[in-house]
Amino acid sequence: MKDSLLHRLLLGPDESALTGFFLSAMGHADRITFNHSVMVAQLAETLCDAMRLNGKTPEIVLAALLHDIGKIGIEGRFLAHNGPLEPDEQQALRAHTTLGGQALARMFERDTVTLVARHHHERYDGKGYPAGLSGGEIPLAARIVGLVDAYDAIRASRPYSPPCTHDDAVARLVSGRGTHFDPVVIDAFAKSDRQVAQAYDQIRTEPAYLGARTDRRAPPATGPLN
Numbered sequence: 341m342k343d344s345l346l347h348r349l350l351l352g353p354d355e356s357a358l359t360g361f362f363l364s365a366m367g368h369a370d371r372i373t374f375n376h377s378v379m380v381a382q383l384a385e386t387l388c389d390a391m392r393l394n395g396k397t398p399e400i401v402l403a404a405l406l407h408d409i410g411k412i413g414i415e416g417r418f419l420a421h422n423g424p425l426e427p428d429e430q431q432a433l434r435a436h437t438t439l440g441g442q443a444l445a446r447m448f449e450r451d452t453v454t455l456v457a458r459h460h461h462e463r464y465d466g467k468g469y470p471a472g473l474s475g476g477e478i479p480l481a482a483r484i485v486g487l488v489d490a491y492d493a494i495r496a497s498r499p500y501s502p503p504c505t506h507d508d509a510v511a512r513l514v515s516g517r518g519t520h521f522d523p524v525v526i527d528a529f530a531k532s533d534r535q536v537a538q539a540y541d542q543i544r545t546e547p548a549y550l551g552a553r554t555d556r557r558a559p560p561a562t563g564p565l566n
């Protein structure tokens with residue numbers, strides 16, 4: 341992953357002080373969300389490459405890295421929850437989209453970063469949140485990040501769900517074609533699913549990301565990615 345955009349954002353000369361500040365805040369507040377964000381950024385880069393987005397890719401990768409920044413404002417007990425959330429807890433957790441969008445809008449001039457934080461939980465059929473946008477109303481970058489976000493969430497072992505294999509995760513995502521996910525984006529994802537699996541497996545075994553990041557911005561890693 342040495343040549344990846346993610347590598348440059350986390351460790352290289354392209355890192356901005358602003359991005360570093362946000363990542364540091366997230367790393368201190370919530371290790372699970374930080375590791376998830378690193379993974380989603382790498383998977384977004386893989387999918388953008390498969391879709392040949394070229395010039396748009398760096399901004400989408402940065403947006404993916406910061407997409408859950410609004411969770412800094414959410415109580416940890418919701419994020420490490422063992423069972424279904426109560427309606428008021430669910431509402432509080434969902435607010436990470438608007439909170440993140442507001443925070444980033446004040447700091448970044450780039451629309452993509454703000455739009456992805458705000459809209460990565462929208463659904464293609466309009467049944468997502470926070471705005472209930474549908475189809476092409478949802479920014480393309482948010483459709484891409486939303487899909488790889490769901491992939492990592494499905495595959496991850498969390499207190500409230502067992503881990504899932506790559507093939508099972510792809511099958512679950514493809515079943516949401518045209519309802520949850522943009523058909524164009526899910527088709528590109530399914531076509532490049534081997535590269536996605538490779539990126540996922542590789543970054544889970546790359547101590548360079550968490551190790552180097554630990555030296556510069558965050559407390560020591562206490563466990564494996566996820």
Ligand SMILES: [Fe+2]
Nearest residue numbers: 407408460461
């Ligand atoms: Fe999220």
